[in-house]
Amino acid sequence: MPKIVDPEERRASVAAAVWRVVRRSGLDGVSVRTVAAEAGLSPGSLRHYFATQAEVLAFAMQLVLDRVRARVEAVEPDPDTATAVRRVIEELLPLDAERRAEAEVWLAFTTRAQVDPALRALRDASYDALESVCGQLTDALLPDHPGREAEVERLYALIDGLVLHAVMRPDRATPALMRAVVDRHLTELTR
Incomplete structure (x- = not known):
């Protein structure tokens, strides 16, 4: 009896x-052959799930977005606004291995997005979503703040910068340092 495979699970x-190949060899190391081998599939089997390499890359990038969105949406409310925002x-x-892997893959994809229109659309949508989250967090902390736009942009830059630093210099941008920077920022905002 043939094994039944859930197509979404296989995708x-x-x-x-793809993430493992990207983390090991960069996006230049991604091909139908290398991804198929990494996934334990034949190249023909891989093409059953993804018609093109571009489709594989877009799906892998979308998975990063979906995972981050799911984690953010799962954050439990807290009566203390600053705690909820934090x-x-x-x-x-990227405070743990899973989120670090996402950030490393994300950075590789955003670099490729400069020349790939499908990835560029995903990158732009994700940055718009991050900006929206930063707006919501700023509004929660500073309702009706006259400098709202600048504070949203500052929080956006803080998060984006910490992610970039953690990927580029994980020895310096440790989880403890990132938490301390966020704590200091939130303390200054809520004074």
Whole structure:
């Protein structure tokens, strides 16, 4: 009896294989052959789930977005606004191995987005979503703040910068340092 394979589960496992190849060899190391081998599939089997390499890359990039969005949406409310805001921000930062892998893959994809229109659309949508989250967090902390736009942009830059630093210099941008920077920022905002 043939084994029944859940197509969405298989697509997710292929995306995870893409992530591993990207982290090991960069996006230049991603090909149908390398991803298929990493996923334990034949290239022909991989094409059953993804018609093109571009489709594989877009799906793998979308998976990063979906995972981050799910974590942010799962943050439990807290009566202390600053605590709730801090928890959301922490879900956006690479504070553990899983989130570090996402950030490394994300950075590779955003670099490729400069020349790939499909990835560029995903990158732009994700940055718009991050800006929206920063707006919501700023509004929660500083309702009706006259400098709202600048504060949203400052929080956006803080998160984006910490992610970039953590990927580029993980020895310096440690989870403890990132948490301390976020705590200081939130303390200054709420004085």
